Amino acid sequence: MTDVLIVGSGPTGLTLACDLALRGVSVRVLDGRPGPHRESRGKGLNPDGLEVFARLGVEERMAATGNRRLVLRKYFDGVHVSDTPADGGVLIGQWQVEEILRERLAGLGVRVEYGTRVTGLAQDPTGVTARLADGGSVRAGYAAGCDGGHSTTRELLGIPFEGYTEEKPTMVVGDVRAPGLGRDHWHQWFTSEGGGILLCPMPGTETFQLQSAPETDGDGEPLPPTLEGFQRLFDRYAGIPGIRLTEATWLSSWRVNVRRAARMREGRILLAGDAAHVHPFAGGLGMNTGIQDAAALARTLATALADPAPADALDAYEAERLPVAERLLADTSARHRRVLAAVREPGRGTEAGMG
């Protein structure tokens, strides 16, 4: 029987899988998507995330793939007002983080099983049985729900996801090309009327991660993201004639979600990462906290597997990580408010969410 079944192969599930495999624990990693994605999403590793990756032997590769010397270039009402270095972390696309972790995992003899969606979970005193969408099943000693904000694992366990979700999306995001736009800075255009657009050059690619408030229809309702809409937002806020955005490889909307799981464990099944907490991304803490959850969970499960009476060891995980999730929600909400206020002032911007 496999020691640990990991549901989800985002940064949290892959970190957990590498950490457990390095400890000699047998794992299977299932993911419902058909294969890897190439979306920039969470684009910053902070010193805490990098510390975990140093132990897993992938920090240098992350740093070499990403960029440690990012400069935020701010424009206010079309005028270049400041350049601010963002020190201490590594700018890198989430898909690249996942790719490096997947390769590390493959080196340890484990491959992600794509196209394998978990639809049911049952447990007894000796293990967990996961039911799969294709009718199959997997048996393991423990299971880890690393399956993101819409976690099936959390829902199957009936664990409440406490908090709130704002009714309307407040941001559109995506990956685009912008031929002619400099790639040495994270461009951030803000205006005194309150709107803005951000284009961040993603290392190792020709793309920028774009973030902006959504366009709205005649009734003030947010419109879904499109390449044409991105271009209109760019023309309105950046106003650089001749720059045409192309090849949108990722288009998404984002709304404020501030929620955490009421519990992070139910018997032999534990939650980590976005499955356990979602919050504003000001400060870039989501992926990094999932990586730290995973490190704590690997320690917990390795201890539990070696312990004939593992209840205390398992309880220690929630005792350690639930207060972290609680603080994370308050902290990132405060950072989000600081950013919203700062971008209305010339010379200030998203770095207000970083300290």
Ligand SMILES: Cc1cc2nc3c(=O)[nH]c(=O)nc-3n(C[C@H](O)[C@H](O)[C@H](O)COP(=O)(O)OP(=O)(O)OC[C@H]3O[C@@H](n4cnc5c(N)ncnc54)[C@H](O)[C@@H]3O)c2cc1C
């Ligand atoms: C625009 C943007 C910018 C961000 N910036 C940052 C940043 O700078 N720094 C930072 O730390 N974070 C950032 N984040 C947040 C970060 O993207 C998330 O916190 C991170 O993806 C969470 O990782 P995860 O592994 O917990 O979940 P996910 O990445 O959501 O992975 C979950 C996986 O589970 C799989 N899955 C779901 N259900 C099932 C099922 N039933 N069976 C099998 N598999 C399943 C999914 O296919 C998916 O692959 C940002 C997010 C966005 C959108």
